[in-house]
Amino acid sequence: xxxxxxxxxxxxxxxxxxxxxxxxxxxxxxxxxxxxxxxxxxxxxxxxxxxxxxxxxxxxxxxxxxxxxxxxxxxxxxxxxxxxxxxxxxxxxxxxxxxxxxxxxxxxxxxxxxxxxxxxxxxxxxxxxxxxxxxxxxxxxxxxxxxxxxxxxxxxxxxxxxxxxxxxxxxxxxxxxxxxxxxxxxxxxxxxxxxxxxxxxxxxxxxxxxxxxxxxxxxxxxxxxxxxxxxxxxxxxxxxxxxxxxxxxx
Numbered sequence: 001x002x003x004x005x006x007x008x009x010x011x012x013x014x015x016x017x018x019x020x021x022x023x024x025x026x027x028x029x030x031x032x033x034x035x036x037x038x039x040x041x042x043x044x045x046x047x048x049x050x051x052x053x054x055x056x057x058x059x060x061x062x063x064x065x066x067x068x069x070x071x072x073x074x075x076x077x078x079x080x081x082x083x084x085x086x087x088x089x090x091x092x093x094x095x096x097x098x099x100x101x102x103x104x105x106x107x108x109x110x111x112x113x114x115x116x117x118x119x120x121x122x123x124x125x126x127x128x129x130x131x132x133x134x135x136x137x138x139x140x141x142x143x144x145x146x147x148x149x150x151x152x153x154x155x156x157x158x159x160x161x162x163x164x165x166x167x168x169x170x171x172x173x174x175x176x177x178x179x180x181x182x183x184x185x186x187x188x189x190x191x192x193x194x195x196x197x198x199x200x201x202x203x204x205x206x207x208x209x210x211x212x213x214x215x216x217x218x219x220x221x222x223x224x225x226x227x228x229x230x231x232x233x234x235x236x237x238x239x240x241x242x243x244x245x246x247x248x249x250x
Contacts, residue, residue, distance in 0.1 A: 064194040064195060064196050064197060065171070065172050065173045065175065065194065065195050066193055066194055066195075067173075067180055067184075067195055069184065069243070069245070069247070072177070072180055072181055072184050073177055073180075073181045075211055075242075076091055076178070076181060076207065076211030076212075077090075077091055077092040077095050077211055078091075078092075079091045079177055079178050079181065081133070081135070081165045081166070081176075081178060082165060082166040083163070083164075083165055083166060084148040084149075084151065084152055084164065084165070084166050084167075085148065086166065089163070089165070091178070091211075094131055094133070095209075095211065096129065096209050097129045097130065097131045097209060098125075098129060098130045098131070098206070098207065098208060098209055098230060098233040098234055099130075099131055099132075099133060099205075099206070099207040099211070100118075100121070100130075100131070100132045100133070100204055100205070100206055100207075100223075100226065100230075101133045101135070101178065101179075101182055101204070101205045101207065102114075102118075102132065102133070102134055102135065102202055102203065102204045102205070103134075103135050103136070103137045103139075103170045103179070103198060103201060103202065103203055104134045104135065104136050104137070104144075104164075104201060104202060105136060105137065105140060105143040105144040105201040105202075106136070106143070106144055106145060106151065106154045106155065106158070107143040107144065107145075108140070108143045108200075108201040108202070110200075110201055110202050110219060110220075111158075111201075112158075113222060113223075114202045114222070114223055115155075115158040115159075115160060116158070117222060117223035117224050118132050118134070118160070118162060118223055119158070119159050119160065119161055119162075120223075120224075121223055121224075121226070121227065121230065122161050122162050123161065124227075125230055125231075125234060126161075128234050129209065129234060130230060130234060131162060131163070132162035132163070133162070133163055133165065134155075134160070134162060134163065134164045134165065135165050135168050135170065135176065135178070135179070136151060136164065136165070136166075136167045136168070137167060137168055137169060137170050137201070138167060139169055139170060139171055139172075140200050140201050143201060144167060146167070148166065148167070151164075151167070152164060170198050170203070171197040171198055172197075175195070179198070180195060182205040182207075182213055182216075183195045183196065183198075184243055185212065185213040185240070185241065185242050185243050185249065186205070186213050186215075186216045187249065188216045189216060190243070198219075199218060199219055200219040201219060202219045203216070203217075203218060203219055204216070204217040204218075204221070204223065204226065205217075206226060206229055206230065206233065206240075207240055208233050208238070208239050208240040209233070209236075210239070210240070211240075212239065212240030212241055212242045213240045213241065213242075214229065214233060214238060214239070214240035214241075215229055215240075
């Protein structure tokens, strides 16, 4: 490029205006980079703490929940459940029956065995005053249909011959009051003021005709293992227990 005399004369003034600005920006860049680098670990640490606190809270909420005994139902018959359409069903409608209360799911590895054996137990003992109350939940890896209509269709395909209620929570501070009541009245799932968590789908509570919890059966225990205890309760040869104000089951 050829420079005219006017251009050449103006060049020093142009460069003199540009150079200071360029030098100032260059001098500021390392400082800004250093400040950002210094702040990055602190920001990352803060984010990590936040994630850790959130994870710990969710884990603790899922694992157990502190519920004052005075906030729990005094008896099962004062509680109600909702069916998949949202209609309230008073549990006093089942008063006088031996009950199996369980959390369920249709996409679990335990589903086929449990639903088949539930069906068989109801067929065998239903006319003697035995009933199963099933409460679907999404708390264990979302292993249930979210759409109520589709969910009911799946249970129908398994020949479910017992009441299926609306999707609910069984663990944590928002657990269904029915499950809070059942946990509170077992030694397996209540300890030192904490309602402990049901470990997976198909935790099963067996209750006597008076709505008192007789025994808890874990997810890995098959419904068929409950048959002898169901017979004892139906015959009146065994009874459940209820925790008193001192926290003792009696």
